[in-house]
Amino acid sequence: MSLLLLAAILSLCVERRQRGFAILLGVPTILFSLVGHTLPEGIGRWVLFVGHLCEAAFLFGAAALIVRSLFNADSLSFDSIFGAVCGYLFLGLGWAVLYLMIEQFQPGSFEASRSLIASAEHSPISSDVLSYYSFVTLTTVGYGDVTPLSPTTRTLAWIEAMTGQFYLAVVVAGLVSLIIMKNSRPPRNPAQQID
Numbered sequence: 001m002s003l004l005l006l007a008a009i010l011s012l013c014v015e016r017r018q019r020g021f022a023i024l025l026g027v028p029t030i031l032f033s034l035v036g037h038t039l040p041e042g043i044g045r046w047v048l049f050v051g052h053l054c055e056a057a058f059l060f061g062a063a064a065l066i067v068r069s070l071f072n073a074d075s076l077s078f079d080s081i082f083g084a085v086c087g088y089l090f091l092g093l094g095w096a097v098l099y100l101m102i103e104q105f106q107p108g109s110f111e112a113s114r115s116l117i118a119s120a121e122h123s124p125i126s127s128d129v130l131s132y133y134s135f136v137t138l139t140t141v142g143y144g145d146v147t148p149l150s151p152t153t154r155t156l157a158w159i160e161a162m163t164g165q166f167y168l169a170v171v172v173a174g175l176v177s178l179i180i181m182k183n184s185r186p187p188r189n190p191a192q193q194i195d
Helices: 002-012 015-038 041-072 077-107 127-138 153-184
Strands: 108-110 146-148
Touching: 002 015, 002 041, 002 146, 041 146, 041 153, 077 127, 077 146, 077 153, 108 127, 127 146, 146 153
Parallel strands: none
Antiparallel strands: 108 146
C-alpha cells in the first residue's frame, strides 16, 4: 500500500496545489503507517490510527483531485477514462481504510463468512477482507459474505454504495459524453472565424 501511495504522491506532484496536498497528507500517511508497525502495541495502535486517518483523507482527496482535473482539462482522451478509473479505485481503497479503522477500534463491527475468516491470520476481519467488502459495496454487487453489524458500518456501507453509483452515473458517463461531444465537433477553420 505504501508503494501505491508513493506512486499516487508522485503523480499528483504536477500542479502546485496538488503537490501541496500530496505532501501534506501523502507523506505523513506513509511515515505514520511504517512507524506504527514498528512501535509497541499501545502507542503503535494510535500512530497507525493517525496514519489510517491521513490515508483515508489522502485517497478521497486524490480521487476528488483526479476528477476535478479531468473535467477542467482542455482536451479529453482515452487516458481520461483511465484517470476516472483511478479515481474510482481510490474511492474503494479509501472506504476500505475507514472500515479497517472502525473494525480495529470496535471489533465485531463486521461479520464475515467462515471461508473468508479462515484465510485471516491475526484477526477475524483482516484488511484484505475489508478491501474486498469495500469494492463489493462500491459496485453494489453485494455478495452477502461480509455484513456490517454496527450502525456506523451500516451507514457507511449505504453511503459507499450510493457514492459508487453516482460516480459511475455522473463522472464516468459525463466524461464519455464530453469525449464524444468534443470528437464529433467539426474542426475550426481559422479562415471562417469572424473578428
